[in-house]
Amino acid sequence: MNRQSPPKYLIQFLRWVCRKEVIEEVEGDLVELYILRARHSSSIARLRLFIDTVKSLRWSNLKKPKLKIYNSIMVSNYLKTGFRNIIRDINFSIINMLGLSLGLAVFILMIIMVNQEYNFDSFHTKADRIFEVVQEFDHAGEPELAAHSSILLSDALKAEIAMVENAVTAHGAASTWMTAKGERFFEEDGIVAGPEFFEIFDFDLKYGDREQVLLNSHSIIIDEQLALKMFAVENPVGELIEIERYGLFTVTGVMEKLPANSYMQFNFILSQDYEVFFEHVASWFPRWFQSWRGNPATTFVLLRDPEAAPQFHQQIEPLLRRNLGEDREINKHTLVNLLDLHFNSGHIGGNVNRFVKGDTTQVKMFVAVAVLVLIMACFNYINITTARSVKRTKEVGIRKSIGAQRRQISGQFLLESALQMLFALIISIGWIYFLVPYFNTITNFNISISLPIVLEVLPIVMLTIVLVSIIAGLYPAIYLSKFSADRILKNSMASGKGGSTMRNALVLTQYTLVIIIVATLIIVNQQYHYLRTKKLGFDSEQLLIVEVNGGGVRNNFQTIKSELLANPDISAVAGFTTVVSSYRDGTSLLAESFEISDTFFPIEFYGMDEDGLKTIDLELLPNASNLDKGLDSTSVYLNETAAALYGGASVVGERITIQEDEDSDFEFKAQVIGIVKDFHYSSLHEPIGPLVLGYLANPFEDIDDIVIRVTGPDLMSAVSFVEHVHNKFDENDVMTWEFLDDMTQRAYNSELIFRDVFVGASMVSLFIALLGITGLTAYNMITKTKEMGIRKVLGARYMQLLKLQGRSFLISLVMATLVASPIIWWLGIYWLENFSYRISLTLLPFTGAFLVVLFGTTITVWLVNHRSVKRNPVDALRYQ
Amino acid sequence: MKSNSLGEFEELVLLMVAALHDEAYGVAILQNLEEKVGKKVNISAIHVALKRLETKSFVKSRYGGITTSRGGRRKKFYVITATGKAALDAQYSLRTSIYQQIPNISFGR
Structure with missing residues (x-):
């Protein structure tokens, strides 16, 4: 008889999961059945055996974990020893918990931030059906998306398009003076919206009827803060506000x-x-504004079915055709869901007052930093706990010899780590309150902490705590429970050497992370410094920019200019269509090439009056053709890049053609009267492109900025003088002004945020790493007290002893720098590619990071060891 | 306290243990039951039933000798106890007494 044996793995699995009491019967019966069945067909027998095995996995058959660990008396004993340990080594405990709580705080902050960033607009119950209408405009052949549409669109959509359930028009309201109860307030953050606004969006009203608030003309809804500010009451419904x-x-x-x-x-x-x-x-403006040709507003639609969104353009094309007339081009209209707008609307222009646009790279970067910091904090815990384990070995030995099992011991240490984690969590609340204002100023995440938000993130925070206690506690638990009882009890001081490889590896990793973060900070800072201080090719210091907001100023510019120049502190004044600054763009136009007619290249246009060059101090190239002509409405300057496209210096004196777009009937012909040296008119992210400087009175743009060079030492008094002159001609607007170098800096805001986040990350990570080193050094010091004493008796000097203590850290640090270098190199190159003008990588980030960490480590080692090294060796030798 | 009632399947297994007297173990019970009832029974269901019967002390068990046909595992033999027999008797008399109360009806067509 051919005796077949059943598949081994199934039987072994059974033996592994089933209790000893039942395995005899179950395994025996299953095997016997298998053999009986295998006489007919072994494959069926195998299948049946598999089914039987699965079916035998009944609760009553399974091994149960030893429940002793949950014994309440033992747990209270673990808690008691845990507490005692925290208190007995209070210094180590403080080090541990400082690191852990800081790591947790940064992590919780990150969770709150991510929670907020990924829940943008989710408070609107219909958010999945609300869409923004985006129109695709044509700009010199390039599609340009903008959240702009006609204010007539929403009503037409509601009436004629079946897929649209509701639609509303919204656009920004002019900044204006408001008078309430006799007091004047300048308010800038308003919108104008159709009556459907509150049907579509779920913004909460404290007072007022959602369906009525926007129904009647001359209605205004204000938010609770404005209500308190203007009326000093909570509910000013029915009060009047006079708007200028x-x-x-x-x-x-x-x-x-x-x-x-x-x-x-x-x-x-x-x-x-x-x-x-x-x-x-002026009457053409309202006509344009309220027509199908105008695109001054943003339309939001509520669809019956969000799936239908892609068919939107197709559906409304006939409607647009009918209203725009036959001869006008129809731009493509698409829909973007409200929930996608926060992260995915960076390329869409236009807004309703202010849109909060998110940046996933920034979010990811911050998540990465937070995770790294938390991991480093866990490493500290592991390091310090295993190092201190020497003190606990006796306890483990005794527990084991009175019958504790390894599982119980590791359970005890896991419980201890959870206990410390809870303390750390409490401390981290303090950190969070301390960190939030700092965090909000350096990033634009603007997080707020309120009860609902806390409740929302609480489960994740709790999960993190559990996970972190396991991650941080697992290795010490396994490590500590490994000691065998007899060995521990025989040599009263079992060494903690077994864990030292692990500790060295963790210190190495920590050092690597710190060096990467610090080096990145140095690179970011170098580049930022470069951006700030690079010579732009013109003098941007002490230039005051005043925006032209009203007709009063625009029409009386010459009068204002002469009034300003009367002040001795003002050396030059010029009107600009847009001031040259990396933060703002000029006017994009097309220039026709000389060789082939009807081919164009894009060119940036700035208009200025005859004092423009002088005021911002632009340098003209020596004039080859001896043309001595001032700037007027028929002449322009080119920059070197533009001149090169026209064949170089010979272009001076020639006439060039500029127009708004290729199909435009209007051509602007102007004589080139000089070449200005290339200067950085846009941000240093971009290379210098072709540029044309025209006259203030030009066919493209009107005056928009007054540029004033202030010479006096007292800038603020000059500003208030300018304000005084400005307000004579425009009493409706508050003067908007800024110094040009401040404005220029705004182009580098994201770099600034990047730098500041890294400053924070560097400080936190360095702090945590040094905490860890403090712990380890202090531990070394204790275990080597006797060695130090003996060395001292034999004549070792102070510095030699210090070196001895710091040596292993130095080795780790050097190795970490070697490991980190290629990563830093790669990161640096990757990031710097964002800039057309950038620093080249030098050795400074590498050596700098190394030295910073070296310095920190040295100071730490010195501080910790100073006392013990100085101590009388007799005390040390008496120790133990 | 667990009730000492008998489920239908438990009753069948208990009857089979009694019938197979001294030769009743998992596989034997399974084979005989399948033969009698005429449908597939799973071995683990029998294990569970036997365990329950044992905790209700309707059966007691002993281990047999090692046999090669079972991969070196011993057979676990079950024998019905007096309590088990009494439970079967009670069940049987209960059924008969109710059965006898059925009036004489015929289901003729």
């Missing part, structure tokens, strides 16, 4: 303050009262 130029508006509702995770930000809403808005405006 527009007249009296009735407060019909009070909104709650908009949540930080709202894409749209504003603090008041006006009803659509175009007749009063446009009372004093």
Whole structure:
């Protein structure tokens, strides 16, 4: 008889999971059945054996974990020893918990931030069906997306397009003076919205009827903060606000303050009262504004079915065709879901007051930093706990010899790590309160901490705590429970040497991370410094920029200019269409090439008056053709890059053709009267492109900025003088002004954030790493007290003893620098590729990071060891 | 306290243990039951039933000698106890007494 044996792995699995009491019967019966069945077919027998095995996995058959660890008396004993240990080595405990709590705090902050960033606009119950209408405009052949559409679109959509359930028009309201109860306030954060606004969006109203608030003309809804500011009462519904130029508006509702995770930000809403808005405006503007040709507003639609969004353009094309007429080009209209706007609208222009646009790279970067910091904190815990384990070996030995099992011992240490983690969590709350303001100033995440948010992230925080206690506690638990009882009890001091490889590896990793972070900080800072201080090719110091907001200033510019120049502290004044600054763009135009007619290259245009060059101190190349002509409406300057496209210096004196777009009928012909040296008119992310400087009176743009060179030492008094002159001609607007170098810096805001985040990350990670080193050195010091004493008796000097203590750290540090270098190199190159003008990588980040960490380590080792090395060796030898 | 009632499957297994007297172990019970009932029974179901019967002390068990046909595992033999027999008797008399109360009806067509 051919006796077949059943598959071994199944039987072994059974033996592994089943209790000893039942395995005899179950395994025996299963094997016997298998053999019986295998006589017919071994494959069926195997299948049946498999089924039987699975079915035998009944609760009553399974091995149970030894439940002794949950014995309440033992647990209370573990807690008691845990507490005693924390208190007995209070210094180590403080080091441990400082690191852990800081790591946790940064991590929790990160969770709150990620939670907020990924929940933008999710408080709107219909968010998945709300879409923003985006129009694709054509710019010199390039598609340009903008959240702009006609204000007539929303009503037409509601009436004619079946897939649209509801639609609303919204756009920014002019910044304006408001008078409430006799007091004047300048408010800038308003929007104008159709009556459907509160049907579509779920912004909460504290007072007022959602369906009524925007129904009547001359209605205004203000948020709770504005209500308190203007009326000093919670509920000013029914009160009147006089808006400059527009007249009296009735407060019909009070909104709650908009949540930080709202894409749209504003603090008041006006009803659509175009007749009063446009009372004093040139008549072509309101006609354009309120027509199908104009695109001044943003339309939001509520779809019946979000799946239908891709068909939107197709559906509305006939409607657009009918309203725009036959001869006009129809731009493509697409829909972007409200929930996607926060992260995916960076390329979409236009806004309703202010949109909060997120940056996934920044989010990811911060997540990475937070995770690294938490990991480093865990390493500290592991290091310090295993190092200190020497003190616990006796306890482990005794526990084991009275019958504790390894599982119980590791359970005990896991419980201890959870206990410390809980303490750390409590401390981390303090850290968070300390860190949030700093965090909000350096990043634009603007997180707020409130009860609902805390409740929302609490489960994740708890999960993190559990995970971290396991990650941080597992290795010490396994390591400590490994000691065999007889060995420990025989040589009273079992060495903690077994863990030293692990500790060295962890210190190495920590050092590597710190060096990477610090070196990156140095690179970012070098580049940022370079961006700030690079010579731009013109003098941007002490240049005051005043924006032209009203007709009063625009029309009386020459008068204002002469009044300003009367002040001795003002050396030059010029009007610009847009001031040359890395933060703002000029006017993009097309220039026709000389050789082939009707081919164009893009060119950036800035207009300025005859004092423009002098005011911003641009350098002209020596004039080859001896043309001595000032700037007027028929002449322009080119920069070197543009001149090169026209064949170099010979272009001076020639006439060039500039126009707005290729199909435009209007051509601007102007004589080139000089070449300015290339200068950085845009941010250093971009290379210098072709540029044309024209006259202030030009066919493309009107005056928008007044540029004033201030020479006096007292800049602020000059500013208030300018303000005084400005307000004589424009009493409706508050003067908006800024110094050019400040404005230039704003182009590098994201680099600034990047740098500041790294400053924070470097400090935190260095702090945690040094905490770890403090712990380890202190431990070394204790274990080597006797050795130190003996060395001292034999004549070792102070420095030699210190060196001895620091040597292993130095080795780790050198190795870490070697490991980190290629990573830093790669990261640096990768990041610097964002810039057209950038620093080249030098040795400084590498050596700098090394020296910073070396310095920190040395100081730490010195501080910790100073006393023991100085101590009388007799005390040391008496020790133990 | 667990009730000492008998489920249907438990009753069948207990009857089979009694019938196979001294030769009742998992596989034997399985084979005989399948033969009698005429449908597939899973071995683990029998194990569970036997375990329950044992905790209710309707059966007691002993181990047999090592046999090669079982991969070196011993057979676990079950024998019905007096309590088990009494439970079967009670079940049987209960059924008969109710059965006898059925009036004489015929289901003729």
